[in-house]
Amino acid sequence: MQEHVRYTQEKFAAGKVLLYGPVMAPAGAFGMAVFAVADEAEVREVLENDPTVRAGLNTFEVYPMRVGAAQGFGLEEKQ
Secondary structure, three states, rough: HHHHHHHHHHHHHHOEEEEEEEOOOOOOOEEEEEOOOOOOOHHHHHHHHHHHHOOOOOOOOOOOOOOOOOOOOOOOOOO
């Protein structure tokens, strides 16, 4: 899982992942990410190369989304 976190952080730093993290669903936690990529093929390439997917530990599903609106946010302390 450390490799998964490192890989995801690299994609985040490169601007391909806009947000990511665990979803604490009642039926069991799972991960979710929102990608900024050119097309579905690019997101599939990123996900297929995730170390945990390659090791058979995780699977993924891809659903396209049209952004209706978005706001920026920061976790830094407001002054």
